[in-house]
Amino acid sequence: MTTTLDRTTRLEQSWPARVLRTLIAWSWMILYWLFWITLHILTLKKAPVRFQMQVIRFWGKSMFWVLGIQCEVEGLHHLETRESRVVVCNHQSALDVIWGAVICPPAPLTIGKKEVIYVPILNLLWWAFDFIRIDRSRSAQSVATLNTTVEVIQKGKRSLVIAPEGTRSPDGKILPFKKGAFHVAYQSQVPIVPVAVQGAFERMTKNEWIARPGKIHIRVLPPMAPPAPESDPEKAQQQVRTWTEQVRTRIVEEYEKLTTLEQPVSPQ
Numbered sequence: 200m201t202t203t204l205d206r207t208t209r210l211e212q213s214w215p216a217r218v219l220r221t222l223i224a225w226s227w228m229i230l231y232w233l234f235w236i237t238l239h240i241l242t243l244k245k246a247p248v249r250f251q252m253q254v255i256r257f258w259g260k261s262m263f264w265v266l267g268i269q270c271e272v273e274g275l276h277h278l279e280t281r282e283s284r285v286v287v288c289n290h291q292s293a294l295d296v297i298w299g300a301v302i303c304p305p306a307p308l309t310i311g312k313k314e315v316i317y318v319p320i321l322n323l324l325w326w327a328f329d330f331i332r333i334d335r336s337r338s339a340q341s342v343a344t345l346n347t348t349v350e351v352i353q354k355g356k357r358s359l360v361i362a363p364e365g366t367r368s369p370d371g372k373i374l375p376f377k378k379g380a381f382h383v384a385y386q387s388q389v390p391i392v393p394v395a396v397q398g399a400f401e402r403m404t405k406n407e408w409i410a411r412p413g414k415i416h417i418r419v420l421p422p423m424a425p426p427a428p429e430s431d432p433e434k435a436q437q438q439v440r441t442w443t444e445q446v447r448t449r450i451v452e453e454y455e456k457l458t459t460l461e462q463p464v465s466p467q
Contacts, residue, residue: 217410217411223265224410227262231261232320235327236327251306252306256303267410268294270414273419274418281306285361285380286360286361291371291399294403295367304358307358310332311325313332349387358392363379367405371400373454381443382439392423393449394417394420396418396457398413398414398457401413402415
């Protein structure tokens with residue numbers, strides 16, 4: 200027998216409802232950030248760091264509310280204080296930007312392609328938060344940018360947030376990690392905070408732009424300290440490779456645990 204709750208759920212999951220929710224969410228995003236950036240300019244970028252963090256977190260939570268997505272977070276206390284760190288996570292969906300906002304640490308930092316300057320709203324956000332742009336087509340400039348990032352993290356007590364897979368997963372599975380973020384953390388001698396996310400791919404796959412209601416699980420794991428620096432370049436490279444795999448293994452293990460939680464239990 201079909202209940203009122205079943206009919207409501209089907210309505211919320213229907214294509215027209217999903218399209219409407221997504222359109223409202225993107226419209227809200229534009230209005231919200233235009234207002235905040237205007238305020239940011241008027242205050243000469245003097246807003247306290249914790250206020251900026253709350254502005255970003257509120258946006259993330261409000262976006263998920265509009266989209267009908269529940270975001271369950273564990274271990275957020277690992278990101279509450281302002282300190283130099285690198286936060287790495289698996290990259291599942293375009294929704295990663297939104298759940299990343301939900302767990303935003305104080306004084307966040309991220310790196311984007313130089314082309315971000317041509318994207319409306321996003322280019323203003325990059326300027327407002329002093330994020331970093333990188334030209335990947337020029338290796339010398341890329342190295343210089345990474346060196347600048349090390350300095351910014353150390354002196355500014357900022358948290359670099361990055362997805363080391365480099366691209367969204369086509370099937371939800373975790374791809375191999377690139378080592379750039381780990382080189383930055385190694386040179387900075389700051390801890391890496393691994394973050395495992397499950398459900399973002401199911402809510403919006405790689406080639407989709409219309410979100411599905413449901414749950415996203417986020418687990419912020421304890422910081423992993425960097426290995427002691429080696430003066431020998433080959434040994435240092437090996438340390439970074441080993442550390443990269445250790446962090447990836449930790450995220451994969453937690454992702455699999457979160458995936459198991461989502462699987463329905465068979466009746467006995």
